[in-house]
Amino acid sequence: MKLKTLTSIAILTCLALVIFVVESHLPPLVIPGLKPGLSNVVTLVAISYLGRKEAFTILTLRILLASLLTGTFISFMFSLVGGYLAFLTMALLLNIFKENQLWVVSVFGAIVHNFGQLLVACVLVENVSVFYYAPILIITAIITGSFTGIAAQKSLDIIKKTK
Amino acid sequence: MNDKKLSNLFWIFTFLIIILLSAFVYFIIQGKSQQGKAVEIYVNGELIDTVSLEKDRTFFINNEFGKNEIRIKNQKISIISASCENKVCISQGEVHTSTAPLVCVPNKLVIQVINDETDVDLTV
Structure with a gap:
């Protein structure tokens, strides 16, 4: 692994972790437990700028470290299932969409992420009524996904300019 | 208009339609809801009790997963304290219709409002 890649992974993991921890202290939006998913900006930047393998490493490290810092086993399960499902979706969709349509990829990632979390809640409480929250x-997911997607797009533009 | 703009417009349009459909589904569910008569309390997927909403009271649900303090007031039910860490269950506030269940994931607790008052156990 090149030194530059290693450094990039370290910096982006750090950034994602800080965003995640700060975000978990913000008051919830609309419904309890809902967060804008700002650390997804880092995942999107990493996936486009470094590559899928590196982005996966960053995501895994972020989830593990964030759970050690602020979370519980339950929140770890939520993050892991939601995060990996969203990552898989976005990694696949990036083959179809051009790089300048990151926001569409991000929206699909956010939708899948939320469904993953709903699935975890459903399995944990063994009750399907939690799907009431699906709509x-x-x-x-569409609103926060667009936002994080556009933020990632702008960040990438800046990164590419400074290179 | 170039391809990129057209494609972006297409997706904006698609997502707006999905938002409207979701909102429609949500309001349909909401519209069907009415004041519930009782609640079913589930722990780990098992129905442990059915409690009437007609009488105001405060009680605890204790099990191996944790402890929740439940309050029934003015035919509305809410979780007012919990042993879990995130307290999402408390911030769900008061519930009185069968549409949204009160959920405490760490303590595996689901409180579902039901509309019929048959078989209500008042001993809790």
């Missing part, structure tokens, strides 16, 4: 989660 709200789709709406918020």
Whole structure:
């Protein structure tokens, strides 16, 4: 592994971790437990700038470290299932969409992420009534996904200019 | 108009339609809801009790997963304290319709409002 790649992974993991921890202290949006998913900006930047393998490493490290810092086993399960499903979706969709349509990729990632978390909640409480939240989660995923996607796009533009 | 703009417009349009559909589904569910008569309390997927909403009271649900303090007031039910760490269950506030369940994931607790008052156990 090149030194530059290693440094980039370290910096981006750090950044994702800080964003995640700060975000977990913000008051919830609309429904309890809902977060904008700002650390997804880092995942998107990493996936486009470094590559899938590196982005996966960053995501895994971020989830593990964040759970050690602020979380519980439950929040770890939520992050892991949601995060990996969203990553898989975005990694696949990046083959189809051009790089300048990161926001669409991000929206799909956010929707899948929320469904993953709903699935975890459903399995943990063994009750399907939690799917009542599905319509709200789709709406918020589209809004937060667009936002994080555009933020990642702008960040990438800046990174490419300074290179 | 170039390809990129057209494609972006297509996706904006698609997502707006999905938002509207979701909102529609949500309001349909909401519209069907009415004041519930009782609640079913599930722990780990098992129905442990059915409690009437007609009488105001405060009680605890204790099990191996944790402890939740439940309050019924003015035919509304809420979780007012919990042993879990994230307290999402408390911030769900008061519930009185069968649409949204009160959920405490760490303590594996689900409180579902039901509309019929048959078989209500008042001993809790």
